[in-house]
Amino acid sequence: MLCLPPSEYIMGEHLGILKVIVVQGKRLVIRDFKSSDPYVVVKLGNQTAKTKVINSCLNPVWNEELSFTLTEPVGVLNLEVFDKDLLKSDDKMGKAFLNLQPLVSAARIRNILRVSSGETTIRKLVPDSENCLVRESSINSVNGELVQNIWLRLQGVESGELELTIKFITPLV
């Protein structure tokens, strides 16, 4: 009798390039006297990237694009904000995560629908107890690229939100 694996993925299969644009932070927590010097560390599996530090700012605008390769099994994107300090170790300003599975599923739907041009909303995600979403987030196909704009609520702190734009570049097969 043929025994199939529980899911269809092939371990280590290369799915595409994931571009994470860390757009901005809002209402971040104070970790110095009156402000903070925030930067964001983004992790996907064993890949890590970080933004630059923005000094003395609780509503920083980074607009920085960080690139990752996405492989099966699809993991979770982890984000953590820190306050840069010179004389002591950096302080924590909250963390958030994003499940990338909906984006990968959206890519499959796009392939089935053969969407390669124009802008089409593939699916919408709503905030719930299983994610960090602040508001509804839609996954769009924009000229063949999958684009998702997201506001994430930072966990473990009194306040703070992060805005990301995720682009998933994967061949139409």
Ligand SMILES: [Ca+2]
């Ligand atoms: Ca500082």
